[in-house]
Amino acid sequence: MADKIDPVRSSPPPRPSGRASAGATSNGVDVRALAQLARLEVSDEELAKLEREIPDILKFVETIQNVSVETEISSPELRNVMRADENPHEGGMYTEALMKAAPSRVGNRIAVKQVLTRKNTKSEARNPKKYEI
Amino acid sequence: MDLSKLTISKARKALDAKEYSALELTNAYLTAIAEKNPEIHAYLEVWEDSAREEAKVADAMIARGESQPLTGIPIAVKDNILIEGRTASAGSKILENYKATYDATVVTKLKNQGAVFLGRTNMDEFAMGGSTENSAFGPTRNPHDTSRVPGGSSGGSVAAVAANLALAALGSDTGGSIRQPAGFCGVVGFKPTYGKVSRFGLMAMGSSLDQIGPVTKTVEDARIMLEAIAGYDAKDSTSLADSATRSGTSLEKVIGVPREYLREGIDADVLQSFEATLARLRAQGYEIRDIKLPSLTYSLAVYYIIMPAESSTNLARFDGVRYGLSVPAATIQEVYTKTRGEGFGPEVRRRILVGTFVLSSGYVDAYYRKARAVREIIRADFARAFSAGGGSSLGGESVDAIALPTSPVPPWKFAEKAVPLAMYAADIFTVPVNLAGVPAISVPSGAVVREGKDLPVGFQIIGAHGNEETLFTIGKDVERGF
Numbered sequence A: 001m002a003d004k005i006d007p008v009r010s011s012p013p014p015r016p017s018g019r020a021s022a023g024a025t026s027n028g029v030d031v032r033a034l035a036q037l038a039r040l041e042v043s044d045e046e047l048a049k050l051e052r053e054i055p056d057i058l059k060f061v062e063t064i065q066n067v068s069v070e071t072e073i074s075s076p077e078l079r080n081v082m083r084a085d086e087n088p089h090e091g092g093m094y095t096e097a098l099m100k101a102a103p104s105r106v107g108n109r110i111a112v113k114q115v116l117t118r119k120n121t122k123s124e125a126r127n128p129k130k131y132e133i
Numbered sequence B: 001m002d003l004s005k006l007t008i009s010k011a012r013k014a015l016d017a018k019e020y021s022a023l024e025l026t027n028a029y030l031t032a033i034a035e036k037n038p039e040i041h042a043y044l045e046v047w048e049d050s051a052r053e054e055a056k057v058a059d060a061m062i063a064r065g066e067s068q069p070l071t072g073i074p075i076a077v078k079d080n081i082l083i084e085g086r087t088a089s090a091g092s093k094i095l096e097n098y099k100a101t102y103d104a105t106v107v108t109k110l111k112n113q114g115a116v117f118l119g120r121t122n123m124d125e126f127a128m129g130g131s132t133e134n135s136a137f138g139p140t141r142n143p144h145d146t147s148r149v150p151g152g153s154s155g156g157s158v159a160a161v162a163a164n165l166a167l168a169a170l171g172s173d174t175g176g177s178i179r180q181p182a183g184f185c186g187v188v189g190f191k192p193t194y195g196k197v198s199r200f201g202l203m204a205m206g207s208s209l210d211q212i213g214p215v216t217k218t219v220e221d222a223r224i225m226l227e228a229i230a231g232y233d234a235k236d237s238t239s240l241a242d243s244a245t246r247s248g249t250s251l252e253k254v255i256g257v258p259r260e261y262l263r264e265g266i267d268a269d270v271l272q273s274f275e276a277t278l279a280r281l282r283a284q285g286y287e288i289r290d291i292k293l294p295s296l297t298y299s300l301a302v303y304y305i306i307m308p309a310e311s312s313t314n315l316a317r318f319d320g321v322r323y324g325l326s327v328p329a330a331t332i333q334e335v336y337t338k339t340r341g342e343g344f345g346p347e348v349r350r351r352i353l354v355g356t357f358v359l360s361s362g363y364v365d366a367y368y369r370k371a372r373a374v375r376e377i378i379r380a381d382f383a384r385a386f387s388a389g390g391g392s393s394l395g396g397e398s399v400d401a402i403a404l405p406t407s408p409v410p411p412w413k414f415a416e417k418a419v420p421l422a423m424y425a426a427d428i429f430t431v432p433v434n435l436a437g438v439p440a441i442s443v444p445s446g447a448v449v450r451e452g453k454d455l456p457v458g459f460q461i462i463g464a465h466g467n468e469e470t471l472f473t474i475g476k477d478v479e480r481g482f
Helices: A022-027 A031-037 A044-066 A095-100 A122-126 B008-016 B022-040 B048-063 B105-113 B155-162 B179-185 B219-229 B268-283 B294-317 B332-343 B346-359 B365-386 B420-425 B431-436 B468-480
Strands: B043-046 B074-078 B116-121 B168-173 B188-191 B211-216 B254-257 B287-290 B401-405 B440-450 B453-463
Touching: A031 A044, A031 B346, A044 B294, A044 B346, A044 B365, A044 B420, B008 B022, B008 B048, B008 B219, B022 B043, B022 B048, B022 B074, B022 B116, B043 B155, B048 B116, B074 B155, B105 B219, B116 B155, B155 B168, B155 B179, B155 B211, B168 B188, B168 B219, B179 B188, B179 B440, B179 B453, B188 B219, B188 B468, B211 B219, B219 B440, B219 B468, B254 B268, B268 B287, B268 B401, B268 B440, B268 B453, B268 B468, B294 B346, B294 B365, B294 B420, B294 B431, B346 B365, B365 B431, B401 B468, B440 B468, B453 B468
Parallel strands: B074 B116, B074 B168, B254 B287, B254 B401
Antiparallel strands: B043 B116, B168 B211, B188 B211, B188 B440, B401 B453, B440 B453
């Protein structure tokens, strides 16, 4: 799966919370692998440009490695706020409004290409329709 | 009526005194828009018919004696804030034909007051940029010099107010997107405390940084707009309890200036203008005190890790399935990659990739988590500056506010900052505010000359968490000097 791709070519992962080596992280960024992770089609021409720009950006932001952070600082301003799971709205109230925004629908369902595929099954060969799940 | 002299306060009095109707006022703006918008390109869409209808409803409210501060006031709305049934594209091809399915809370509040919505304004795609050049629908021009950018990302909202194409506007500010363009176009831009204004119905960019705020011609108008849109909202889990606002705090009239942060990367005449404004404040009885905010140096780097990390996460929802553009392809994987590849512009793609990198396994500790830790140091630095320092080993600076220029440079020419880092560097004085979650205002403070043209300069005042009141007080004193 794409998720296992290491976005940095042939360099060992830096130690957790340790100082990342500027050379290793800035020179070998595999933009194509990042694009795959981000589900983003990027042309070869743009890829060449990004392979120059992204290491420059990362090199700049790496200056934070010079800050010593001794203890884990809590973030009281950033916290999850949960609400009680109660008072639901009437079922179907917003369905039509939300469905209208979908690029492709079948009845009250959003239609997508088949997500899971089985290899070489006869049924699939007979029935190539993959628009619904 | 002379739109160039008009403010919300003045229009309110005139409307209530029946000097002119809300419909006449709206028509005056629609005429101005028809005349000037083709050149400025502040609006992506103008809602003439509904604006007139809303103006008539406002006139009826006024006739019944039910007028509120914004009844009949014509305003513009940034293209990333939802109005039910209206297109909201965030300046992106991926949402070019998206129609909002509900009202943002700020829009509901403005509707309840009988405000008139003139149209939606241009912006850098998904609020990513500082010039409005990243809009998929072409840039907005600075009304003071149309060969220059209006700033961004709320460039359309700000240019609309500056060119008298709206009496006020809503923008959003993730790293300076209200204040910087306000500075560039010579109007007032306000970034409230994080959580002060509900973000329900604002398209998320950097969720720990985003705030909606007003763009107006005067500090008083900014206060009127903020009062109308602020308040706790159960639909936004980050919104603050109304009790978090400090009111009636006494002003010692002490303004801190982190001068170590002003040593480089700032144009000499911009710095001169900043010093001149400080001198005017001193003449009004303020003490200007040098303060240290040592971690400020790292804010730009911290910002350009946290913001892309959060943006890339937020933009994962654009997959061609539920709304917006969907590029047909053979497999669902290809639908995702082609839709996102075609729908997102270059800067958005760049930030998604940087965000993906700093969050990827093996690098998340060194980049994203480290940036969050450094952010807390920045936040603590600000808190210390505002505190009296009792019990703190480092000691507080006990200032009422901190002053910084809004931008280190005046508005630049189109395509002048083609290298991403060059554009990012212009955010140096605005991003620390969003990282700290505190409020700030940019107030017009004179001009610098480039190629024979006067270009506005913004003076930025930063307040303690929840203390917008002090910013209005000092902001008015800055205004008084000009």
